[in-house]
Amino acid sequence: MDNNEAKLLLAAYRHNGADANDPDFAAALRQAELDPALARDFADQRAFDARMSQALHDIPVPVEGKDYVAMSMKLSASRHRYWWWSAGLAACLVLVFTVATMKRGGVLDLPKDASLTALATHLSEHEASIGLMSADYGQLTAWLQQRGGPVPADLPAALLRLRAIGCQTWETSRGKVSLVCFMGGDQKTVHLYVFDDPKAFGDLPGLAHPKFDQSGKWSLAQWKDDQHAYVLGMPDEHDPEAALSRLFKS
Amino acid sequence: MEKALFQRLVDAWYDPLYRFALSLTRNSEDALDLTQQTFARWGEKGNQLRDASKAKSWLFMVLYREFVTKWRQNRHVSSEAIEDVLKVTPSEAVSHGSSADAGAAVAALASLDETFRAPLTLFYLEDHSYREIAEILDLPIGTVMSRLARGRERLRAKLEETPAQIEGKIVQMPSTKGKRHG
Numbered sequence: 550m551d552n553n554e555a556k557l558l559l560a561a562y563r564h565n566g567a568d569a570n571d572p573d574f575a576a577a578l579r580q581a582e583l584d585p586a587l588a589r590d591f592a593d594q595r596a597f598d599a600r601m602s603q604a605l606h607d608i609p610v611p612v613e614g615k616d617y618v619a620m621s622m623k624l625s626a627s628r629h630r631y632w633w634w635s636a637g638l639a640a641c642l643v644l645v646f647t648v649a650t651m652k653r654g655g656v657l658d659l660p661k662d663a664s665l666t667a668l669a670t671h672l673s674e675h676e677a678s679i680g681l682m683s684a685d686y687g688q689l690t691a692w693l694q695q696r697g698g699p700v701p702a703d704l705p706a707a708l709l710r711l712r713a714i715g716c717q718t719w720e721t722s723r724g725k726v727s728l729v730c731f732m733g734g735d736q737k738t739v740h741l742y743v744f745d746d747p748k749a750f751g752d753l754p755g756l757a758h759p760k761f762d763q764s765g766k767w768s769l770a771q772w773k774d775d776q777h778a779y780v781l782g783m784p785d786e787h788d789p790e791a792a793l794s795r796l797f798k799s
Numbered sequence: 800m801e802k803a804l805f806q807r808l809v810d811a812w813y814d815p816l817y818r819f820a821l822s823l824t825r826n827s828e829d830a831l832d833l834t835q836q837t838f839a840r841w842g843e844k845g846n847q848l849r850d851a852s853k854a855k856s857w858l859f860m861v862l863y864r865e866f867v868t869k870w871r872q873n874r875h876v877s878s879e880a881i882e883d884v885l886k887v888t889p890s891e892a893v894s895h896g897s898s899a900d901a902g903a904a905v906a907a908l909a910s911l912d913e914t915f916r917a918p919l920t921l922f923y924l925e926d927h928s929y930r931e932i933a934e935i936l937d938l939p940i941g942t943v944m945s946r947l948a949r950g951r952e953r954l955r956a957k958l959e960e961t962p963a964q965i966e967g968k969i970v971q972m973p974s975t976k977g978k979r980h981g
Contacts, residue, residue: 557944560948561948563926563928594951598923601908601923602926604904605818605924606924610813610818614817615809618813618834618835619806619809
């Protein structure tokens, strides 16, 4: 083996010594021990590689990236659940909504007499698309506003401290509805549904005293302000009300 | 698919995969998309992988193939996009103490042809062995060795020849814009 051959082989030798026991490098390493010029070049190469490796590890990674992955997997799982449910293997309530729900002329047809929480639960299980994914809450509300969707106004302060993930809005037979998703503790997605016309949903409390509810795996809180009715949903099968009520404590 | 395993893979490999994607696309938006698609592929097909220890190579290989089949053919990297990677911008990203030297080094790497950029990035990132690089990029081992040697030479030359142009530029990603999903 001459120096050129040894140099080509050593070009693939990792600077941290991970290849020290690889027999493919043994001859080239011996050559480097015997030849001072090759040894100098090799040491220089390893120092350069160490700096480059450090430089690559210094590239910052957008913090929301992992949330996007988690979110997309949850949405994917949600679509799979839909299939099982429509095959008659799960909750009959959802099946009823499945039959009753159709899109007509771009308007999502929702059951006429369903409660606010039933509508939110239904939307969370059946309308799995996200229109805009962004960690910027201001960008999300601007996007909703541009599309004429209800923009949330009166929200718990602790909710706004969570990282936003994305939003969507629909024109439905029960009025316009917006969804804003946040990433809660334990990587659980928190869904906020905002409905137009709070009077259409009966007597709802204000933000200070939200009404807590449970529907399947969803822990729900509902309230209203002058313009909108809100449903906040979080999947939590262990202590649902406690998890959600924490968001209403400032 | 086991949820816990998936989460472990995301925790362990999201960052290096994003950095590899960024090196290939030279655009943070595309890098986010490419990384996300890679994990989506895992969701679809990862359970076919019999040996869990191969997950790392599998993820990098899928990312590279996604890039080759979709990104590289359909998207032309403009000079503006390259500058976008290099320029100093306020970032919402987590910084691990990027230095001017690091910025110059990564800027030089980003300016190399993909032929050298891909194997070098894998070599420096997570210390992939030349055999792993050959598997991920679907190249003969000899080709990988040659590209590592020649790529390193070009990289050093760029760092030595144009220090004024790249020195002091910290490579930070611009804040993420909205993504269409669904």
